């Protein structure tokens with residue numbers, strides 16, 4: 001709350017420099033034209049952009065069809081996404097341009113030109129094809145952000161396979177759930193990878209997941225990424241090197257319908273089970289392309305470093321599909337931000353002359369805490385644009401980023417969007433908008449957002465918040481939840497009778513139309529920019545045999561933005577375990593069940609949870625305790641008042 005209050009008081013306005021304005025991809029004049037076109041004929045607006053930006057195999061005749069909440073974009077057009085990211089560039093002088101510059105944790109640098117990436121993708125596609133996979137079969141990618149994981153994504157796209165990248169920090173159980181949810185036939189992984197100087201045994205995690213029962217999996221492809229020994233099951237496992245075709249064979253890209261699925265990406269919601277968000281091909285690509293141009297202002301000579309892992313949507317849209325479809329150079333780094341030192345990011349920027357840098361507020365706050373001496377060791381003068389994503393950025397961190405990293409010379413684009421939206425929805429156009437720290441400014445051309453009350457009416461009071469909704473369909477919108485149409489409707493549309501897409505965020509719009517994101521309106525917490533469902537963590541906790549009940553809430557955290565407080569009730573026979581040692585054991589348990597990102601920061605044990613007479617947990621009171629606030633509001637319905645004192649004992 002403190003964070004929001006300080007943001008609301010923020011008045012400083014930062015205008016882009018004349019130099020930036022002069023060279024920006026979008027200027028006020030082109031923006032006015034776009035807005036006018038959209039207002040006059042929104043269908044023509046999207047049609048022209050799709051024709052100009054995408055290389056089609058067969059042109060589409062319809063733009064947006066279908067009935068809410070099931071929309072189709074450019075339905076009868078055909079294309080291939082990998083051909084848009086590769087083939088169309090290698091026919092031009094971009095052929096020898098660097099597509100990917102990979103910096104490893106121990107500073108090995110590997111650059112791949114568009115032509116080299118094209119060869120790699122063709123060789124691997126050939127191998128995948130030989131496994132007998134068919135269009136729209138599902139493939140899980142459980143790998144760090146290295147050229148091979150990007151190759152795997154593009155190869156799936158080339159063959160029309162649906163990939164689902166699972167963040168390589170997720171546990172074997174989370175991986176197993178995702179494999180089974182989409183009945184994947186193949187999982188692609190590495191033997192191990194390095195993070196913070198230590199080896200993370202990815203293959204071992206995959207083995208454990210498969211041992212729990214993944215009947216749909218036929219093969220596990222392993223890329224040799226280190227010299228670590230691994231277990232190898234000859235009947236199922238195949239080395240990457242053994243399946244690739246080194247004969248420079250070109251695999252013709254499959255002709256895909258615009259609405260064919262490109263990928264599934266799992267994200268947390270307000271139930272215990274993650275949702276497999278599904279994205280289409282053409283529509284998704286269009287918004288990725290546009291936002292990389294409009295928001296990140298990418299030019300031919302830029303070196304774009306988006307620090308996101310490919311396991312998240314940001315990695316999909318701003319590491320892989322958007323920049324590569326534009327023919328840009330991307331930098332990827334698969335190590336820890338502070339390894340071997342707290343200036344690693346700044347060193348990479350200088351050594352590789354990064355021009356556009358996109359990261360999360362958590363990373364900025366972590367690096368800011370380490371002091372100014374570290375960035376001051378580096379010039380950072382190659383930078384021209386900075387971005388943030390994933391969570392609200394507090395003005396203090398914004399100003400530090402602006403001054404210490406951007407040298408007051410780089411616009412900062414605070415981009416609001418979600419796994420579901422596929423691409424940036426609300427973000428500054430850096431050559432046009434004056435920016436106030438803490439607001440992601442205005443919706444992008446073609447995106448209509450609203451801040452509405454519980455009836456769906458626009459909130460007029462500029463000081464008052466409401467539910468953030470998107471009022472018109474857009475090309476990169478999610479097409480649903482894999483295998484769960486009902487949940488799709490219920491989560492995103494039902495509340496307002498399918499009239500608007502419900503983001504799950506609350507926001508307020510100021511008098512100038514700038515949007516200030518306030519937080520989530522559902523049981524989702526945002527820890528270090530990672531979205532976690534409180535129910536997911538509660539389910540993990542209660543699956544421990546000592547735990548009878550649990551409730552999870554968040555509290556503000558200086559670095560992580562939000563952190564997790566778990567309230568736990570032990571079963572009668574195990575009550576004596578309450579204490580620090582068992583709290584640590586429970587943290588490890590959550591790590592095994594979900595992954596390190598979901599480990600609770602604080603755990604309190606009590607003999608019961610505060611409940612109403614009808615047995616409903618009073619989460620409001622738990623939030624008060626977690627946030628160190630006075631117990632607020634009415635407690636007259638509280639059945640067991642003495643419980644509140646027990647909750648204050650925190651481990």
Ligand code: PRX
Nearest residue numbers: 389390391392414415416417418419517531
């Ligand atoms: O709450 C919003 C927050 O992150 C959520 C989306 O999370 P995810 O699907 O994991 O995607 C993260 C990367 C796009 C949103 O509902 N969020 C995202 N960007 C911002 C943000 N909150 C405030 N400011 C942002 N710029």
